Amino acid sequence: MPDGVSGFVDAAAGFGLILGTVSGMVPSRLGSFRGMAYRFQARAVGIGSNATTEGGTSLAAFEDGRLLSIASGNIWRARVSGVDESAFGEDDSVIVVDPYSVGFTRFPGHQYTVNVGIYVYSDRTPGIGAGAAQSILEGQVDHIQVYKTG
Numbered sequence: 001m002p003d004g005v006s007g008f009v010d011a012a013a014g015f016g017l018i019l020g021t022v023s024g025m026v027p028s029r030l031g032s033f034r035g036m037a038y039r040f041q042a043r044a045v046g047i048g049s050n051a052t053t054e055g056g057t058s059l060a061a062f063e064d065g066r067l068l069s070i071a072s073g074n075i076w077r078a079r080v081s082g083v084d085e086s087a088f089g090e091d092d093s094v095i096v097v098d099p100y101s102v103g104f105t106r107f108p109g110h111q112y113t114v115n116v117g118i119y120v121y122s123d124r125t126p127g128i129g130a131g132a133a134q135s136i137l138e139g140q141v142d143h144i145q146v147y148k149t150g
Contacts, residue, residue: 007123014058014117015141021106027149030059030069031101032116033142039090040136042080046129050081054121055137057096061104062113069102072119075137096139103149116141 034057042051058072075094078087106112118139124131 012119016115026106029101030114034096035140036094037138041088042133043086044080048127049129049131051124051131051133052079053133053135058117060115068104
């Protein structure tokens with residue numbers, strides 16, 4: 001793994017839709033079917049070194065830019081530390097169902113944004129030695145559904 005900077009890297013990406021409602025209160029749920037591919041690696045060599053890598057997905061609902069509901073779920077998390085320890089994982093075809101859905105209520109006169117997101121996190125501390133971490137996550141949103149629950 002190439003040299004990097006100690007500390008963490010946190011990245012997120014997503015896709016969203018804007019909706020409204022024209023009459024009455026509408027209890028709603030946001031759901032999504034997501035396909036993912038990921039790869040991670042972490043290595044710690046030396047005293048006091050460590051590395052962490054993590055990736056996952058999230059669903060969120062906002063009213064006029066204010067967060068109403070959010071849920072997230074890890075696809076993987078790996079942490080290594082010690083004299084010489086490493087972790088590696090990859091999968092080219094993961095169907096993500098966690099989180100399954102989030103609930104929110106829509107009211108007339110407001111704008112609602114629903115987002116489906118992915119995130120990765122990497123952190124390393126070299127200690128007396130070296131620490132390295134890499135997180136890669138690719139996602140495809142096959143569909144987003146917002147449905148009335150009441």
